[in-house]
Amino acid sequence: MKKWIAILLSMAMAMTLLAGCSGGGDETQGTGAQGAAPEGAVTIEFWHSMGSTTGELIQEIVDEFNASQDEVYVEAIYQGDYTTAGTKLQAAVSGGNAPHVAQIEITRVGMYASAGVLLDLLPYAENDPEFDLDALYPGVMDYSYYEGQLVSLPNGRSVPVLYYNVDALTEAGYDHAPETWDEMREMALAMTGDGVYGYGCPLGDSWYYLALMLTAGGQVYNDEGNNIGFHDESGTKPLQLWLDMIEDGSLYLPEGDDYASNSALRNAFMAGVCTMTMQSSAQYRSLVDNSDFEVGVAYIPKDVTYAAIPGGSNLVAFSGMSEEEEEAVWKFMKYMCSGDVAGKYAAGTGYLPTSDAALNSDIYQEMLAQYPYLDVAVEQLDYFVEMPFDESYTEIKDNVVGKYVQECIIGGMSPEEAVEHMYEEAGAFYE
Amino acid sequence: MSREKTAVRPAYGKNEKRERLMGYILAAPAVILLVVFTVYPLIYLIYRSLFGGNLIAKDPDFVGIENYQTLFESEDFHKVLTNTLVYTLITVVLTIVLAVIIASWLHSKRNRKLNDITQTFIFTPHIISVVSVSTLFLWLMDSKMGFLNSVLNALGFDSYTFLASPDTALFSIALVMVWKGLGYYVLLIMAALQNIPSNVYEAAEIDDTPKLRTFFKITLPMISPTILFTSVVATISSFKVFDSVSIMTGGGPLNSTNTLVYYIYEYAYRYGKPGQACAAGVILLIFVCAITFLQFKVSKKRVYYQ
CATH class of the missing domain: 3.40.190.10 (Periplasmic binding protein-like II)
Incomplete structure (x- = not known):
């Protein structure tokens, strides 16, 4: 009898130890990812820093992307606020386990760019007839170029x-x-x-x-x-x-x-x-x-x-992927920057629409009717100050x-x- | 561990050899884990502290002891060290004194129902995660809208600044952590109290020794090994304080609650200077070793082992 109690107790203690370990792990689970990758699809891991309602919005956008085609499957993973996510990302990159795509707080883009771990998106941006780089507002492209390379694309930009x-x-x-x-x-x-x-x-x-x-x-x-x-x-x-x-x-x-x-x-x-x-x-x-x-x-x-x-975050992709993965990543990033998606994201949060197409998208204009101050920040884009990359x-x-x-x-x-x-x-x- | 040596070394029989081998095999998993997760990281920590660069740079440059020089010249780091020492002193002293008092009181009333309830209440904070406790107290201690201040005001006292002022923030965090950890230490000391043979007390009673004298001359010496153990554990854990600082103050206001481990975290991940963080880690290691060693040394004379 006594022996049983001892075993039970030690098991309970072991469980609490395990619970302690998994505490941090739980929050990194995807926020309600739906379905699984279709067969033959390239799976892309996407790390972001948006909790609560904005996180749900990101998941919704990703789910829509996954449903819209069957070549790429994106797995969105919440990694905590900018600081926490930055911590995990640095550890992941130095350990060779970087995700394919990540949302990075803009002032940290420089560190990754100078270490040469970011994928140059310029060839894709220039050669893709569906994508118009010049459509993005110049104000939000301030953290996008590093030594002639296109290292990041505007995502959740704020003022x-x-x-x-x-x-x-x-x-x-x-x-x-x-x-x-x-x-x-x-x-x-x-x-x-x-x-x-x-x-x-x-x-x-x-x-x-x-x-x-x-x-x-x-x-x-x-x-x-x-x-x-x-x-x-x-x-x-x-x-x-x-x-x-x-x-x-x-x-x-x-x-x-x-x-x-x-x-x-x-x-x-x-x-x-x-x-x-x-x-x-x-x-x-x-x-x-x-x-x-x-x-x-x-x-x-x-x-x-x-x-x-300027404030907020950009999307980056990490170098060292297979060509197949690179193409899949580009498809996803292009989707995130498209007018309707960027408009939806801006409408759901208050982040800036990143292009005229986003500003004029139906969903953004509808939301503007309900939330009349939504675009006050957009006008501030004209007053954006330039900030250099600085470690x-x-x-x-x-x-x-x-x-x-x-x-x-x-x-x-x-x-x-x-x-x-x-x-x-x-x-x-x-x- | 016995240090007795037999004069003639006996020849080991086959059975004994097997037994010895068995011992090594049984110890191996623990030793391997220790090497992989403690010894190797420790050596790497010291090695990495001699390099510059950020965490993701491919080839960090060798800078020698520059990271240590930067630390010693930095006023902020001095402040961090002082904070850590002050915090440790406050927490350890408060914890041990309160734990001994509460444990003695509970022990003297051990047959009452009230005792069980009190014991449960005191122990409960220990099993709540630091994160929840810190978040809770962040609100309770808010200097303008917090519950604690409205109680103080209702009782006719002035508001206390708690986490808002550099003068009181460190103490406030220490207070929370003492509250959180107390139950665990009370439990340990209670166990020690229960192990004191009753005949010692009976002898004291026959001699008509006053209660206070009994406490200082009998109770305290008898539980001194446990007090030593608890103070070592409490010291090491308060040296490593991180979660509560990170959540409640982020090292502020005015760096007044920035402690060693938080400093290490900030430099490693926020400011991208792992070399400097590792150097601070080495200093933490030295401090913890030194203090633990000192505690054992000093208390050797004062601790009574049965």
């Missing part, structure tokens, strides 16, 4: 936009979104009080600091490309704005870092705790669907000029810019000092 609680703004006596920083500060203050904050911003993600800095007339890189391009007023002004708003009591700072601070902020916005916020345009549908007030979208308010910092970008963005933004806002450093530190430390990366 930061200003979301506002239309009801709260109306109640405070305003009938339009803020267009300038001064207006934003004034309106935020008017909506603040009684546990409600007029404006929220995630300090943990310096994408938004850069977005404001651009509207103050700065550049991400200087002209020589060897340091930050906001070692002047444009760098200090956003910090001063936030400090002023903290003094007003109108700035809501979410906790957590990176993507966690963003989701905390969105929760606060949907709960009505903060009434204006900067977030990625891709969040539009989800914010509208989960809020019980009207959600408005506007450009990031300007100080001296409108500007948009140090993430480290500088997080560890230098992000660090001194926090030093200033919660650490008490003056804006001038903070920007001076950014300049010194970022410069060291390019020596």
Whole structure:
């Protein structure tokens, strides 16, 4: 009897160990893939970073692709957010187990391109009569060319936009979104009080600091490309704005870092705790669907000029495949970039349509009728700033810019000092 | 392990030889696994820490000890080391002290129904995954909308900043992890308490020894081997803290909760510098070895083995 109990117990313990191991594995399963590969079809593995409703949309698009023909079968696998997926992808590529196609956050494309592991899509793009490379908006092709090779195609591209609680703004006596920083500060203050904050911003993600800095007339890189391009007023002004708003009591700072601070902020916005916020345009549908007030979208308010910092993800394919697989991959990538599919993806999320064909697709136009602010971000395409491939970008963005933004806002450093530190430390990366 | 040596080495019979061989065969799977999953990665870790390049580059260049130099010169890394040490100190001390107090209390009330319930409640957090606990506390500890602060406010206290301020974030994470791990350590110490022979206590009772004195002079020395074990286990596990940091703060605000393992992760995968990450890994290894060694050394005199 005792022996049996011991065996049972040790088995139970072994099970918990196994459960611990498989915890990470479960989430990498396909989100409800339907059917199996038809006989003779080339199977393509596609890694993406879209969870919840956007993930379901990707699966739907992939399922439609699989159903539309029987030569290629795509298996879509969710690999966690950009950071997590980036981790897995690096490990997979270095271990020689790269998927065929992957969705990569744009600033990471350069790392793979310089390591020479990406497939050059240019021969396919040029020789395929069904594909028109020039139809894609130039604004979203910024991370596509590397040393003359076409290494990636635009997929879920986004810009930061200003979301506002239309009801709260109306109640405070305003009938339009803020267009300038001064207006934003004034309106935020008017909506603040009684546990409600007029404006929220995630300090943990310096994408938004850069977005404001651009509207103050700065550049991400200087002209020589060897340091930050906001070692002047444009760098200090956003910090001063936030400090002023903290003094007003109108700035809501979410906790957590990176993507966690963003989701905390969105929760606060949907709960009505903060009434204006900067977030990625891709969040539009989800914010509208989960809020019980009207959600408005506007450009990031300007100080001296409108500007948009690119964000989101591109599709890449990895080199080293058989010719058969390459052709299958191209078919899939071409499909993802086609007007109707890109339009459907943009309509379902708030990501940018990547071409006129996508913008004018029926599904996008229909959705526009229901979600009137869906295309605000599209107009910002004209203000896209160019960003070079830079391997140090993430480290500088997080560890230098992000660090001194926090030093200033919660650490008490003056804006001038903070920007001076950014300049010194970022410069060291390019020596 | 006995170190006794017999003066004359006996000749092994056939049977004994077989037995010895059997021993090696039985140990082989464990040893092979250890070599493949621990020894080889360890050697590769040290080897890789001498190279630059990113994770996917084909031929990383040899840079010697440059990665270590970068680490030692980096203010951020100093901060990371301090954070790790402070975090470990807080968690280990709090865990051991609380575990001993709670275990003693539970032990003294061991025949009551309340005891079973309390024991279950204290143990439950241990079986929940760190990820769930961290996500839960991220919300509970929110400085503006969190449950903990509304309780504090209702009781007439000021709000506490918890994870929002660089001064309190590390302590807040430590608190969560202590809460989570406590049940496990209480269980271990309870087991030790139950093993103390009752005649020692009876002798103390006859001498009319005060309760506090009994605790310090009898109970504590008798459970000291277990306390040593728990403190070593707790130290190593707090040195390796990662999940909670990753979920609750991402190392922020102001790098105040950035710990060694999180730093290693960020440099390996986020910033694409595996060389530097491996160098930090080697430093982690040295630290853990040194502290464990020290703990055994120092406590050798103070631990009483029956």
